[in-house]
Amino acid sequence: MNRITIDADLGKETISRHIYGHFAEHLGRCIYGGIWVGEDSPIPNTRGIRNDIVEALRAIRIPNLRWPGGCFADEYHWMDGIGPKDQRPSTVNTHWGGVVENNRFGTHEFMDLCEQLGCDPYICGNVGSGTVREMQQWVEYVTCDVPTPMSRLRARNGREAPWPLPFFGVGNENWGCGGHMRPEYYADLFRRYATYVRNFGRNKVFKIACGPNDANYAWTEVLMREVGKQMNGLALHYYTWGKKAPQSSATEFDEASWFDVLQKALKMDELVSRHATIMDRFDPEKKIALVVDEWGTWYDVEPGTNPRFLYQQNTLRDALVASTTLDVFNRRCDRVKMANIAQTVNVLQAMVLTQNEKMLVTPSYRVFEMYRVHHDATLLPLDLECAPYGHAGASIPSLSASASRDAEGKVHLTVSNLDPNRTAEIECHVRGAEVRDVSGRVLTADAMNARNTFDAPDAVRPAPFDGARIEKGTLRVELPAKSIAVLEIA
Ligand code: AHR
Numbered sequence: 180m181n182r183i184t185i186d187a188d189l190g191k192e193t194i195s196r197h198i199y200g201h202f203a204e205h206l207g208r209c210i211y212g213g214i215w216v217g218e219d220s221p222i223p224n225t226r227g228i229r230n231d232i233v234e235a236l237r238a239i240r241i242p243n244l245r246w247p248g249g250c251f252a253d254e255y256h257w258m259d260g261i262g263p264k265d266q267r268p269s270t271v272n273t274h275w276g277g278v279v280e281n282n283r284f285g286t287h288e289f290m291d292l293c294e295q296l297g298c299d300p301y302i303c304g305n306v307g308s309g310t311v312r313e314m315q316q317w318v319e320y321v322t323c324d325v326p327t328p329m330s331r332l333r334a335r336n337g338r339e340a341p342w343p344l345p346f347f348g349v350g351n352e353n354w355g356c357g358g359h360m361r362p363e364y365y366a367d368l369f370r371r372y373a374t375y376v377r378n379f380g381r382n383k384v385f386k387i388a389c390g391p392n393d394a395n396y397a398w399t400e401v402l403m404r405e406v407g408k409q410m411n412g413l414a415l416h417y418y419t420w421g422k423k424a425p426q427s428s429a430t431e432f433d434e435a436s437w438f439d440v441l442q443k444a445l446k447m448d449e450l451v452s453r454h455a456t457i458m459d460r461f462d463p464e465k466k467i468a469l470v471v472d473e474w475g476t477w478y479d480v481e482p483g484t485n486p487r488f489l490y491q492q493n494t495l496r497d498a499l500v501a502s503t504t505l506d507v508f509n510r511r512c513d514r515v516k517m518a519n520i521a522q523t524v525n526v527l528q529a530m531v532l533t534q535n536e537k538m539l540v541t542p543s544y545r546v547f548e549m550y551r552v553h554h555d556a557t558l559l560p561l562d563l564e565c566a567p568y569g570h571a572g573a574s575i576p577s578l579s580a581s582a583s584r585d586a587e588g589k590v591h592l593t594v595s596n597l598d599p600n601r602t603a604e605i606e607c608h609v610r611g612a613e614v615r616d617v618s619g620r621v622l623t624a625d626a627m628n629a630r631n632t633f634d635a636p637d638a639v640r641p642a643p644f645d646g647a648r649i650e651k652g653t654l655r656v657e658l659p660a661k662s663i664a665v666l667e668i669a
Pocket of ligand 1: 250
């Protein structure tokens with residue numbers, strides 16, 4: 180028997196909505212074709228930005244958007260992307276396929292996108308190949324509310340009022356594509372660059388340092404020791420890689436690959452916990468956030484597409500990766516205050532895929548839609564005992580869950596069954612509240628690799644859930660194999 184116990188009247192930590200953030204890089208068809216089509220496109224747009232994308236992302240209440248990279252960020256010179264579009268220089272996107280970057284999408288267009296989405300901008304600055312002055316001027320250009328050379332330039336380019344800029348990243352992956360630095364060297368650079376990331380007027384910038392890749396605990400140790408509270412957040416990057424070919428296809432895989440990917444996704448729990456343990460030593464009051472600003476699945480690209488464009492399909496398996504990872508972030512919301520899945524459109528574990536004028540939302544998008552109930556809700560203590568899901572001699576927990584109470588006092592439980600073969604019978608005890616009613620939705624499909632296509636864009640979508648009932652005050656759930664449910668417990 181699987182058992183979940185929830186304390187509905189306890190809990191003190193808030194699950195920040197910023198855990199549900201997204202990431203859009205100048206990579207492949209994420210920006211160009213995905214988000215930006217230009218004002219003259221026959222695809223319906225507002226000032227060049229696709230209306231269908233904006234509508235889809237607004238529906239999941241996207242809280243923040245990270246831009247312009249990724250590896251692109253440390254080669255990006257923001258002044259190339261302002262002013263009259265036909266006078267902007269063309270540059271080369273050296274990291275992502277050597278394609279021409281015409282800079283039609285720059286700072287004004289990104290800020291317009293965030294305003295259309297109703298989300299907070301998160302800009303990642305250039306430490307690897309940029310200067311301190313360049314970074315200082317970018318922040319001044321965006322946020323300064325008194326006349327200065329940069330705010331006057333902004334006004335001449337059509338924007339009088341400053342924009343709010345709550346989040347700023349001081350470099351990206353500076354241990355790799357952002358300059359191949361040692362942590363000691365980057366820590367010193369962070370201290371220097373971040374000094375000039377100024378707060379103008381009422382704008383207050385939350386400064387995020389490049390953090391570790393995966394299990395690089397030494398990087399966390401050095402940054403916490405040498406930078407400490409000069410940073411507000413420390414970024415962590417972790418990707419769930421597919422197995423080696425032929426099992427690294429996003430869509431053609433067997434149960435071994437299903438198991439392997441979910442097992443790797445669950446490693447996020449260990450990573451967050453071990454990095455957080457190091458952070459606790461230097462910052463017991465938890466003032467510095469762990470910001471997982473790149474995470475998600477990474478497989479071979481779809482056959483026939485540019486290998487550097489990282490275009491992959493998205494199946495029910497990706498939905499399980501999303502739900503189990505978001506459960507980890509919810510449960511560790513004492514330290515994880517923000518996260519960004521990679522990436523929003525047409526790249527890696529995308530929310531949305533486009534094909535010319537067509538657009539579809541992925542199974543991963545559906546998880547973000549279902550998990551909206553956790554945004555800014557109070558995390559509830561939850562104890563989970565569950566059967567293992569075993570395959571080929573190895574095993575992982577068959578269930579993942581998290582629970583919260585929203586501002587109206589409603590309790591929500593999200594629970595996933597990772598086992599692709601067996602229904603899970605779950606007995607759920609809700610303490611500190613009388614349980615009278617339950618309703619919910621479930622995301623599942625017949626096949627592990629079920630997905631949405633441009634011909635069948637709604638093949639995988641949530642359905643009303645009839646597998647939960649109340650019996651003498653106990654909630655009993657029959658959760659189908661390979662499924663994710665969100666329950667509202669009244
Ligand atoms: O998301 C794709 C790439 O992955 C990013 O540009 C980089 O930061 C990471 O290695």
